[in-house]
Amino acid sequence: MFQLSNEGLTKVKKELQRYESKDSAIIPALYVAQKENKGWISPDVIHHLSQVMDIAESKITEVFSFYTMFNKKPVGKYHVQVCCTLSCALNGARELADHLCHELKVRAEEMTEDGRFTISKVECLGSCGTAPMMQVNDRYYENLTPESAMNILRGLK
Ligand code: FES
Numbered sequence: 133m134f135q136l137s138n139e140g141l142t143k144v145k146k147e148l149q150r151y152e153s154k155d156s157a158i159i160p161a162l163y164v165a166q167k168e169n170k171g172w173i174s175p176d177v178i179h180h181l182s183q184v185m186d187i188a189e190s191k192i193t194e195v196f197s198f199y200t201m202f203n204k205k206p207v208g209k210y211h212v213q214v215c216c217t218l219s220c221a222l223n224g225a226r227e228l229a230d231h232l233c234h235e236l237k238v239r240a241e242e243m244t245e246d247g248r249f250t251i252s253k254v255e256c257l258g259s260c261g262t263a264p265m266m267q268v269n270d271r272y273y274e275n276l277t278p279e280s281a282m283n284i285l286r287g288l289k
Contacts, residue, residue: 134176136184140164144184154187158195161185162202171211172203200254207250208243210288213267214281216253219260224278228264229253231278232285249285 136144143164147157158181165177173196182189196202203211214220214229229240232251238244240251259265262274266281273284 134165134169134174134180136165136180137168140168141184144181148185154185155191155195157185158187158192159199162192162196162199166202171207172205206243207252209248210268210285211250211252212285213252213254213257215255215257215259215263215265215267217256217260219263220256220265223263225264226253228266228276228278228281232281235282236285248288 144157144161147160147164148154151157161181161184162173165181166173169177178189178192178196181187181192185192197204212232214225214232216225216229229251233240236244236249236251238249238251240253243250254267257265257267257272259272259274264276265272265274266276267273268284268288273281276284
């Protein structure tokens with residue numbers, strides 16, 4: 133059963149006080165919870181947030197299911213999000229993502245057997261001028277080639 137840490141609980145309570153409407157705190161609260169739940173939002177995370185925030189589970193689910201930055205299933209230790217929108221697509225992002233999947237022997241959106249990587253194809257991450265790019269957890273990597281992207285992943289501990 134998921135429970136926020138004391139630190140997480142403090143953060144969520146602070147967010148609740150920050151806004152006039154409690155609903156505005158749902159996105160930051162989901163961020164905090166996702167970080168504490170190994171990178172994804174499970175049904176018991178939603179249940180717990182609902183109790184802590186005194187907001188209906190359906191309302192939290194509505195927000196959670198709308199935004200792609202909240203993961204619907206477990207992801208690897210490194211969540212590799214390859215932007216496949218226009219600028220990146222025109223500069224080889226789909227081939228890059230396919231190369232990573234091929235090298236890691238995994239399909240997009242699935243986790244590698246060792247639990248280290250999940251490769252996702254995502255929409256624009258706001259770094260179009262340095263396409264193609266990928267986000268790995270909280271870091272951006274830009275001006276990639278399939279080989280340089282794979283080398284970055286190989287270098288992660
Ligand atoms: S199109 Fe890839 S970052 Fe915008």
